[in-house]
Amino acid sequence: MARTTGSDGEKTEAAIREAAVNLIARLGYEAMSMRQLAAEVGVQAAALYRYFPTKEELLFTLMREHMEGLTEAWEAAAPTNAGPEERLSAYVENHIAFHIGRRHATHVSNMELRSLSPERLTQILRMRTAYEKELRAILRDGTEAGGFSIDDTGLTAMALIQMMTGVIVWFRPGERLSIAEVTATYLSMTMRLVGAKIGGREERHVHEHAQLRA
Amino acid sequence: MARTTGSDGEKTEAAIREAAVNLIARLGYEAMSMRQLAAEVGVQAAALYRYFPTKEELLFTLMREHMEGLTEAWEAAAPTNAGPEERLSAYVENHIAFHIGRRHATHVSNMELRSLSPERLTQILRMRTAYEKELRAILRDGTEAGGFSIDDTGLTAMALIQMMTGVIVWFRPGERLSIAEVTATYLSMTMRLVGAKIGGREERHVHEHAQLRA
DNA sequence: ACAATAATAAAACGAACGTTCAATTAATTC
DNA sequence: GAATTAATTGAACGTTCGTTTTATTATTGT
Numbered sequence: 001m002a003r004t005t006g007s008d009g010e011k012t013e014a015a016i017r018e019a020a021v022n023l024i025a026r027l028g029y030e031a032m033s034m035r036q037l038a039a040e041v042g043v044q045a046a047a048l049y050r051y052f053p054t055k056e057e058l059l060f061t062l063m064r065e066h067m068e069g070l071t072e073a074w075e076a077a078a079p080t081n082a083g084p085e086e087r088l089s090a091y092v093e094n095h096i097a098f099h100i101g102r103r104h105a106t107h108v109s110n111m112e113l114r115s116l117s118p119e120r121l122t123q124i125l126r127m128r129t130a131y132e133k134e135l136r137a138i139l140r141d142g143t144e145a146g147g148f149s150i151d152d153t154g155l156t157a158m159a160l161i162q163m164m165t166g167v168i169v170w171f172r173p174g175e176r177l178s179i180a181e182v183t184a185t186y187l188s189m190t191m192r193l194v195g196a197k198i199g200g201r202e203e204r205h206v207h208e209h210a211q212l213r214a
Numbered sequence: 215m216a217r218t219t220g221s222d223g224e225k226t227e228a229a230i231r232e233a234a235v236n237l238i239a240r241l242g243y244e245a246m247s248m249r250q251l252a253a254e255v256g257v258q259a260a261a262l263y264r265y266f267p268t269k270e271e272l273l274f275t276l277m278r279e280h281m282e283g284l285t286e287a288w289e290a291a292a293p294t295n296a297g298p299e300e301r302l303s304a305y306v307e308n309h310i311a312f313h314i315g316r317r318h319a320t321h322v323s324n325m326e327l328r329s330l331s332p333e334r335l336t337q338i339l340r341m342r343t344a345y346e347k348e349l350r351a352i353l354r355d356g357t358e359a360g361g362f363s364i365d366d367t368g369l370t371a372m373a374l375i376q377m378m379t380g381v382i383v384w385f386r387p388g389e390r391l392s393i394a395e396v397t398a399t400y401l402s403m404t405m406r407l408v409g410a411k412i413g414g415r416e417e418r419h420v421h422e423h424a425q426l427r428a
Numbered sequence: 429a430c431a432a433t434a435a436t437a438a439a440a441c442g443a444a445c446g447t448t449c450a451a452t453t454a455a456t457t458c
Numbered sequence: 459g460a461a462t463t464a465a466t467t468g469a470a471c472g473t474t475c476g477t478t479t480t481a482t483t484a485t486t487g488t
Contacts, residue, residue: 004484012436030244031244033476034475034476035474043435043436054476159400162377162381165376166376217453222465223465259446
């Protein structure tokens with residue numbers, strides 16, 4: 001047999017991406033074989049090579065699009081003309097919502113970096129650094145304006161990102177906590193961590209924010 | 215050729231463990247071949263099987279001993295008859311010191327869990343859960359005693375552990391920050407995160423603690 | 429209806445994988 | 459110094475890997 005009835009390039013490519021994210025997240029990139037992936041899609045291994053020239057290029061595509069999605073989500077969510085506190089709130093909410101919504105893709109982007117060639121690794125890390133730079137800028141602004149009390153901006157940014165991204169390790173949708181509750185708790189932990197001086201009114205505002213988004 | 219002059223079983227086994235930790239941390243478990251590992255040790259691949267019956271058993275041994283080491287380090291460092299604040303300080307300091315000191319082994323234990331068989335995975339996760347339970351107990355005691363102000367003990371424990379363990383992702387010895395500085399900053403971030411009500415005197419005490427250990 | 433093109437199957441490639449086995453040599457024991 | 463044991467080599471096993479090639483069929487455009 002050859003071309004099958006109803007076969008469609010776009011649908012197949014989308015199916016490959018989705019199956020690849022799930023399989024790599026579950027088994028790891030090296031442990032997933034192209035034959036396994038093809039079977040999951042319902043196709044022969046050779047068909048995959050119509051859409052991705054190599055296994056590594058497939059991995060790179062998944063990672064690049066994940067990072068692009070994260071950047072675009074933040075650009076859409078970032079408030080303009082807002083103070084450091086509000087910007088930090090938006091950053092935390094966007095980060096957690098995005099990562100909970102794409103747990104598998106995040107897993108892939110965080111765990112499989114070492115399987116990329118040096119040039120592709122550099123490219124992904126550049127995107128990641130640019131995204132993290134936004135958080136550092138917020139923390140710096142807040143510290144200079146006196147709203148935050150932070151020892152080391154760079155270290156605090158890394159600690160916050162590790163803490164927030166770590167949510168995908170233990171969070172399972174539909175268990176004890178809702179997304180809104182998780183987001184609200186991470187938001188309050190973040191604000192205390194950076195020593196934000198917020199009164200009762202802003203505190204309530206912050207929680208409303210989280211409830212609305214999640 | 216066969217047995218080489220000066221060959222010694224104990225030395226070879228130790229060399230295998232060390233090389234395996236470094237190679238797996240760098241390349242990943244699946245990507246490291248037994249031939250690669252053997253070459254790093256300076257031996258033929260078949261020689262590895264005198265010491266570890268399978269590749270997975272080697273991985274499991276590395277992970278189990280890492281977790282045992284972490285548990286033992288905490289048992290030795292845990293203060294007796296101390297309040298939640300002091301116990302939390304000790305927990306943070308021990309965790310960071312241990313993980314910075316064994317960055318590669320931590321990487322292996324955190325990233326390669328999915329390569330274990332179900333029974334071995336369960337065994338490692340049991341050890342990990344027991345270790346994390348200690349932190350939850352501290353947070354619960356501190357909350358009940360009124361010293362901490364925490365929304366959700368379980369969630370906060372996970373967030374703290376993710377934050378602290380994340381230090382191995384970006385920290386490189388001999389760069390901008392010393393181990394003592396990093397530990398002190400993480401300690402103050404932790405205390406603020408849990409809403410610890412500490413005065414100027416205890417705050418200074420906490421920093422001395424960090425300086426001494428690191 | 430027919431040509432052109434897109435999508436896939438089937439088979440095969442050489443290389444690398446984890447692992448085993450028999451042979452061989454160094455160290456130890458008596 | 460002979461017998462025993464410990465440590466390692468070199469070669470081989472069957473399997474699986476990513477990838478390529480060629481043929482075949484479905485769809486699309488005219």
